[in-house]
Amino acid sequence: MARGAGRLEADELVALVEHLRLSTTQRLFLAIGGTGRWSDQPYDETFVSLNRTRGLALAPDVARGVWVPGVVWDREGPLTEPVDQERQHVGIRIGPWTWVHADPPLTLALEAAADDRRWLLAAASLLAMSDSRDEGGRRPPPHRTPDESNEGTHLMRSLTYAMHAMRDLPDSRESRGWRLEQPVSLRQQLKARGLPPRQGSKRP
Numbered sequence: 368m369a370r371g372a373g374r375l376e377a378d379e380l381v382a383l384v385e386h387l388r389l390s391t392t393q394r395l396f397l398a399i400g401g402t403g404r405w406s407d408q409p410y411d412e413t414f415v416s417l418n419r420t421r422g423l424a425l426a427p428d429v430a431r432g433v434w435v436p437g438v439v440w441d442r443e444g445p446l447t448e449p450v451d452q453e454r455q456h457v458g459i460r461i462g463p464w465t466w467v468h469a470d471p472p473l474t475l476a477l478e479a480a481a482d483d484r485r486w487l488l489a490a491a492s493l494l495a496m497s498d499s500r501d502e503g504g505r506r507p508p509p510h511r512t513p514d515e516s517n518e519g520t521h522l523m524r525s526l527t528y529a530m531h532a533m534r535d536l537p538d539s540r541e542s543r544g545w546r547l548e549q550p551v552s553l554r555q556q557l558k559a560r561g562l563p564p565r566q567g568s569k570r571p
Contacts, residue, residue: 371430374489375485375486375489379486380489380493381401382436382437383435383436383489383493384493385436386434386435386436386548387434387490387493387494387546387547388546388547388548389546390540390541390546391433391457391459391469391542391544391545391546392459392460392461392540392541392542393405394432394433394434395417395425395429395433395461395467395469396411396414396558397424397432397439397460398429398430398431398432398433398438398440399411399413399414399417399429399432399439399440399446400413400437400439400440400442401413401414403512405540406435406540413446416446417446417461417467418461418462418465419446419473420465420467421465422448422449422450423445423447423448423449423450423455423467423468424448424449424450424451424467424468424469424470425446425447425448425459425467425468425469425470425565426436426444426445426446426447426448427470427475427478428441428444429444429446429447429469430469430470430474430475430484431479433457433459433469434471434472434475434486434487434490434491435486435487435490437482440485450468450484454470454474455470455471455472456468456470457469457470457471457544457545459542460540460542461535461540462540463540470493471491471545472487472488472490473487473488473491475487476488476491488505493547494545494547495544497547497548520536
């Protein structure tokens with residue numbers, strides 16, 4: 368995929384949109400050289416190793432692949448690095464209760480070479496202009512990351528949802544955050560899956 372200065376070509380934009388429709392977990396899986404889906408077994412060894420890390424961030428060369436299609440870690444540079452507490456990060460779920468941090472696209476664009484900057488800026492722009500709306504017609508900012516692990520805990524405490532197979536319930540590794548064309552609220556996500564809304568709660 369050619370990368371030059373300026374705006375994306377039409378075919379490049381299509382590829383970027385398709386990439387950003389995937390969950391951040393799936394995009395990370397592809398960025399580290401995975402094929403198929405992150406949930407396929409046997410699990411990818413590098414992906415499993417990330418599940419054992421805590422408090423680390425993806426190295427910039429790896430994080431770029433989360434936002435740019437076709438960028439794959441060459442396995443020569445570092446996979447992770449310590450988290451810079453002064454920077455904004457995106458949490459990417461590896462396991463139900465574990466995650467790794469990544470720089471958002473705009474942050475990476477500020478330090479990227481010209482050949483990748485246009486992709487990262489385009490990704491940031493697409494996420495910021497997402498058409499997704501909540502029930503009140505509001506568009507969430509791209510940096511809003513749903514607390515999906517907590518949502519899942521509340522669902523499993525309810526008999527209404529505990530009776531369903533786990534595969535029917537939302538999975539935090541298929542996060543709605545930093546992703547195109549996704550439900551904004553848990554209520555919308557449950558409705559899309561044909562599940563009843565949570566009762567006795569004012570949570571969206």
